Amino acid sequence: xxxxxxxxxxxxxxxxxxxxxxxxxxxxxxxxxxxxxxxxxxxxxxxxxxxxxxxxxxxxxxxxxxxxxxxxxxxxxxxxxxxxxxxxxxxxxxxxxxxxxxxxxxxxxxxxxxxxxxxxxxxxxxxxxxxxxxxxxxxxxxxxxxxxxxxxxxxxxxxxxxxxxxxxxxxxxxxxxxxxxxxxx
Numbered sequence: 330x331x332x333x334x335x336x337x338x339x340x341x342x343x344x345x346x347x348x349x350x351x352x353x354x355x356x357x358x359x360x361x362x363x364x365x366x367x368x369x370x371x372x373x374x375x376x377x378x379x380x381x382x383x384x385x386x387x388x389x390x391x392x393x394x395x396x397x398x399x400x401x402x403x404x405x406x407x408x409x410x411x412x413x414x415x416x417x418x419x420x421x422x423x424x425x426x427x428x429x430x431x432x433x434x435x436x437x438x439x440x441x442x443x444x445x446x447x448x449x450x451x452x453x454x455x456x457x458x459x460x461x462x463x464x465x466x467x468x469x470x471x472x473x474x475x476x477x478x479x480x481x482x483x484x485x486x487x488x489x490x491x492x493x494x495x496x497x498x499x500x501x502x503x504x505x506x507x508x509x510x511x512x513x514x
Contacts, residue, residue, distance in 0.1 A: 331409060331441050332381035335448070336364035338408035339384030339401055346397045348390035356385060378489060383454065395470075399463030402456040409445035410509075413438040417513035435514065442509050446502050452488065453481025 337359050340351035351357045356364065364381045373379030386401060388394035416438045425431045451457035458477050462470045477484075488498040 330361070331412065331437070331444050332369075332379075333359060333361040333364045334408050334412055334441075335405040335444060336381045336384050338404040339386075342401050342404040343384060343386040346391055346400065348386050350385045350387045350390065354385050356382075395463050399460045402459035405456055406445035406448045409441040409448075413441040413445075413509075413513055416441075420514070438513060439506070439510060442506050442513075443502075446506050446509070447498065450488070450498065450502075452485050453477035455485070 336356070340356045343351050344357055366380055366382045369380035369382075371379070384401070384405075386398075388398060391397035416434050419425065420431065420434055420438075425434050448455050449457040449460070451461040453474075458473075458481065462474055465473055489496045491499075
């Protein structure tokens with residue numbers, strides 16, 4: 330559910346910015362089958378870490394490709410934070426009176442916050458790399474993109490690979506995730 334909402338948000342914003350690519354490819358939908366990657370889904374089931382199909386877009390269809398790419402990239406994490414916020418409000422309104430349901434809602438909130446914060450890490454192919462590229466001066470952005478396209482996946486693997494039982498990215502992001510969760514609960 331969280332990955333579907335995340336990828337749909339990318340596609341929806343892409344469409345609103347004038348690129349018909351997601352609509353043409355059948356990705357402007359909340360149907361999970363359109364957004365889930367087979368290997369990424371299997372990885373979620375077996376390793377608790379996975380991914381969805383990247384949202385398609387054509388920068389040539391965008392009025393301001395650098396800025397619009399960053400806007401498209403940030404849409405996914407924002408959608409996950411909005412899901413967590415809405416669930417938090419519903420939880421506080423007492424709409425989940427049964428304890429097991431409260432625990433399930435809390436877990437969904439945590440997953441959405443983790444997905445949002447993790448995707449903001451500025452390593453290719455995560456959304457954060459596209460956002461950072463838009464914020465950097467043009468020459469620096471081009472150099473950063475070149476390095477990330479070459480080594481980003483390797484860097485990402487090293488970040489998520491557990492050393493002494495915990496991955497470096499978990500050590501880095503856990504305090505941020507816990508802080509956001511504490512604000513919402």
